[in-house]
Amino acid sequence: MSGSIFGKHFTIQTFGESHGEGIGVVVDGAPAGLPLSSEDIQVYLNRRKPGNSKYATKRAESDTVEILSGIFEGKTTGTPIALLVRNTSQRSGDYSEIASYYRPGHADYTFDAKYGFRDYRGGGRSSGRETIGRVAGGAIAAKILKELGIHVLAYTRSIGPVTIDYNHFDASFISANPTAMPDETAAEKAGDFLDKCIKDTDSAGGVIECVIDHLPAGIGEPVFDKLDARLAHAIMSIGAVKAFEIGNGTEVSSRLGSANNDSFTLKDGTVTKKTNHAGGILGGISDGDQIILRAHIKPTPSIYKTQETINRKGEEISVNIKGRHDPIIVPRAVVVVETMTALTVLDLMLENMHSRMDYLKKIYPSS
Amino acid sequence: MSGSIFGKHFTIQTFGESHGEGIGVVVDGAPAGLPLSSEDIQVYLNRRKPGNSKYATKRAESDTVEILSGIFEGKTTGTPIALLVRNTSQRSGDYSEIASYYRPGHADYTFDAKYGFRDYRGGGRSSGRETIGRVAGGAIAAKILKELGIHVLAYTRSIGPVTIDYNHFDASFISANPTAMPDETAAEKAGDFLDKCIKDTDSAGGVIECVIDHLPAGIGEPVFDKLDARLAHAIMSIGAVKAFEIGNGTEVSSRLGSANNDSFTLKDGTVTKKTNHAGGILGGISDGDQIILRAHIKPTPSIYKTQETINRKGEEISVNIKGRHDPIIVPRAVVVVETMTALTVLDLMLENMHSRMDYLKKIYPSS
Amino acid sequence: MSGSIFGKHFTIQTFGESHGEGIGVVVDGAPAGLPLSSEDIQVYLNRRKPGNSKYATKRAESDTVEILSGIFEGKTTGTPIALLVRNTSQRSGDYSEIASYYRPGHADYTFDAKYGFRDYRGGGRSSGRETIGRVAGGAIAAKILKELGIHVLAYTRSIGPVTIDYNHFDASFISANPTAMPDETAAEKAGDFLDKCIKDTDSAGGVIECVIDHLPAGIGEPVFDKLDARLAHAIMSIGAVKAFEIGNGTEVSSRLGSANNDSFTLKDGTVTKKTNHAGGILGGISDGDQIILRAHIKPTPSIYKTQETINRKGEEISVNIKGRHDPIIVPRAVVVVETMTALTVLDLMLENMHSRMDYLKKIYPSS
Amino acid sequence: MSGSIFGKHFTIQTFGESHGEGIGVVVDGAPAGLPLSSEDIQVYLNRRKPGNSKYATKRAESDTVEILSGIFEGKTTGTPIALLVRNTSQRSGDYSEIASYYRPGHADYTFDAKYGFRDYRGGGRSSGRETIGRVAGGAIAAKILKELGIHVLAYTRSIGPVTIDYNHFDASFISANPTAMPDETAAEKAGDFLDKCIKDTDSAGGVIECVIDHLPAGIGEPVFDKLDARLAHAIMSIGAVKAFEIGNGTEVSSRLGSANNDSFTLKDGTVTKKTNHAGGILGGISDGDQIILRAHIKPTPSIYKTQETINRKGEEISVNIKGRHDPIIVPRAVVVVETMTALTVLDLMLENMHSRMDYLKKIYPSS
8 A cells, every 4th residue: 555545444545656646535434414515625625726826836727626425405415425626727837947956855866765666746645736646635534523512623833933922813804815824914924034045036834823722621542543643743754844743742852740730620510621732632532621742844945046966877966947837835735634634533533433332332232 | 543553554553551461562564474582572672671680670670472363374465463562561650659649751631631540650651661563563563674675773863961982883782781882882881971860869950862764765755744754753752752853853944955965876786875865765765775863762750869840739849759760761772763763664665565566566566 | 334345455446237338447546568459358348248148137238348437558557447338238128116126035124224314226236237347357457467377267166956067167168158167067957957947937056166377376465355255255244155165165064174174295396285174275365276256046036926025104015026137146156256266366465566675675775 | 463463443452372471451442330350251261171071181270360450359350351261281392393393284294384483382372272362351241241231152063074963952050961962862962972972082072052142233334244244253263263254154045035934024013034054144244133153163173193294394294193182172161252253243333333323422512
């Protein structure tokens, strides 16, 4: 296997390349009886679509999803849901140049090292277009979670040196601006920073934050399939993510225990914590509090500046990469982080349905 | 399943609780013909053993491993290797107090929320003793890697505010001091810091770094099973880890593309990179360079200070947790990070054996 | 998951329903560098296509396969290969009748029991058209096996009371006649028997046999993933198969040990057996001899005769099922048995690549 | 992996060899809150214990199970349950002879072919003692099923030429006689037949039948994880099983559709079938009727008669195998078939808990 399946109970298997016929995903494990339309999926795809903003590639793709299976009379049937997005804007141009050398920061060299050759057209399988399958599949996971009262929300926390101010947090602003930041002032500053990047033919990175609200306590498995471990796997599998944090994250390593522990308390008769340094996870299991995670994303490796590299003949050369590059991928990756998070949480919720004899008896009351 | 199996090809399944009969692991996927003795495993277990230093719990456990299966005449047979470490120092004391409330920063509450009750003796399955199974299984993975010329090395990078100086890096010093730092000066400062923590009845966290040398290029799968994603899963599944970084990690989010990209170059006829901000991974696949990862570990939640919490009756109470606590778990966790890394890398190396028709023909030359 | 993934290393995931958009499959684990064209797959699909003979449904489907991903310049890239066959001949007719009751011998009732409702158009996911995905995926497995010198061949062994005579065995005749028997005389008799079935508005069953030649010794895992156990899984997962045999199969239960054991002997310096009652498998592992298996297939449940059943309101009724039925599915299932066998064997061959340290060193010679 | 894990949700991983330290199993996926004692497991182990009857090996093993983990205060905790049975009666004798050649009908040759060498002491991992792990794990599955009102029962259907008469069926007689037949007259005849086998230094095979009562309709997945496919996998993974049947099994291939279809009808307001040729499974999913399966078991390959074989040097030789052989393994395998069936059914029941949105909402009622 080439590692294209994610999940154990609610699974997605993605396929497709940047410049092939299209990108698709087979979603399995969606319970029967969920109302589902292509529109439910399209709204998520539109959030990652190129051409949405001046900070994204100019490649014009409609990214229209077709449902190939698994839906009958507007509801899921319990069998695999296959979704296909055709590629329509692959430029037929000459790729012989890009085929001949290894772009710095890209997977060109490692694909060649692994397979002996590569589909060099637009990055092939390593292209960011691969995330279409994740987003389409994750849209279904997110819809199931919503039906269970659970909400997942991701947004840009920082771009380059600009970080949001939580006092200005406005969730409704996220989709209304090209940075996907929930803070209008920060978004403006980040915009200025990106404009400068573009002018300098350079690129920028940033941080995406994602929160899960109303997740019941008890989700996650004790040892290897801890909720945080599975989330880390999910998020770090997104290209360009180089670090992952849960709750207070990297900060905890320099804290004292007395400052880092969250005291338990009661609120309206429910167990909760006075603080949430833990990010809603204790011993790998959700504690009923808000789950908080962060993904650190590197600057887009494709830049117009001259770079040093080697070619397939093993000669050192200087290159100027042509093509249509995003100066930053963070805003478009926000929905990828959100959907990968949804997929992970739903998968572990299904797993948790097996955790108690009581649950088995609820589904199978012996007559 | 309770998430106690790790890996797809080389797998470990761990079992056991802090105060039960013992801790064990079943290792499957070890190829036949590897010379293996209990001593090979014991040297790894000894590195995580309590009682090794003044910064570890005083619980005196010999942690002696017994091989139950899978070895014949000193070599692996290709069938499951079961390893068992008996618990010998469980105190028979009264646990009714600890059973009655939820310790801050621990999994007591989340286990109860998940299962309806918990084995409260010493943390049960959520105890740090669970890592014995990982280390024992990972010792076998590390031995296989060594036979293939690949070396994994972990060490303490920082404790509280004290970080090592790479100019003083001395690998041989790691096992020779209670901080597991590779820098004598830093180790001394860290020791002073920990002494103060103990005096203050507080605890400390830190950062563990792990490097892999001589890993061939091509290891890791393109989409969900990227080498970095799988490493993140492995490392974040270790209790108390709250953040994970690969290469330049969190730093990349504020860098420019031109500064973050590593140029390819040639060295003695081999493709390499001028810098290694990527930490040896491009597109989720090893590039032949050194792999570098970091785990951020929270301060031990068990502290002697008075803390606020609630009890099982739902009453807010103040507690002083008794027992034998480590003021820091970082030094003992070093070998856990190292072995989890070894397990992950070996697993993906096995997966990669299927990546080319050439490889199939090497194993199955048709007559 | 809905059980739509087969295999551990070389996997297929199928999707689609009889009267939906189409039937597809995602094939993962094909090693990079295999020459592959849609024609390689189409020849297998053509063998199961309806309308090939008078004993098959009159539904006219071209079953043309489209490759959506995973191939570049005529070779597999090592990433998922998605294949799609569009449905073109779904009749738009009225299904309200069939929706209202449970056809005897069909999965109508059990789908309703499982999911609360069903896609009743042509059987939905339980239709025989589901096997298109298996055949398309298995065609790739068969091609890889051929490159390794291994050949899989299935044929009809019996139809109703007519069984082939091995003295008349002619492999070239299999594809040349509508029974898929390798014996011209038996094929004629079987044809007469089927003509009578059609006249009687009844249906027939039969036995498919499959042999694997030149499989090396050593394939199969010792305990749960024995070669015969995995083959049984594969073959029994084909709709309508009610029994599975390996080697002498059911006969062995009434034999004596002295008559059933196969003596080892030498032939041209190679270990072989004087007889092959075992069907080429000992202890779940191939012994280098020919693998022989049989699938017993029930008569098509859709018949034109009046039958008793109940409707969804819970009333007992008599029904005459309309539609386009095959009087026998055995000949069309031959290629399904062949491809499921190929998938299973290849999967276990990939697994076996991990069985020895020697093999690891062949792929990863340490420098 | 060496194929030692069975199941996807309720899993067992077995380990151990005939003459090693012992045989064990790790059971994962048992829901928390099930009352469980070692006695629950021991009663199953006692049914397969050698030395129970004159038709079984004289090796005297107490096969006493030790619970190593996963139980707290008499109840399952939801975490892995490790079980260990120490070997106590391994004869320390000389195995150099058996090491030097390949016993006909055994896995000696295929293990050597796979791994390059083998643990030749008593068959190592390919010994029938391996089934201890299955029976111990399956005992837990059977207990869970009982709590849900589902009963699994296996018995000997035939031994050599002697088959039971269903008119004399007496379930209580199964455990009361050394043939495990539920028919006293047949048991006597089978006993005479076995006495003759022993006298002739030969061995016998037979058929085991297993029925499942009160399994709800809806269990099994539509495509590859059909209930019958998974049962076939489970049963064919037991050493010496050479054929598997569900319902009318091999008979169906010569039947007409009109005779093979089971008409649906109502009984006390419940949907049922007038006949049960299908063995309780339609389209791979349980239909609420009794599940019926059969395993055909070959005669024990170890016989005292002189046999032809080859040795490791590649010389043809005659051998008389010494040691303690069962003249038949069928009666001891009955409990293995029963427990493997229980494991399979429970695993699919857990999977089915994900099949409907309704079920998710039962476990996660959103507040």
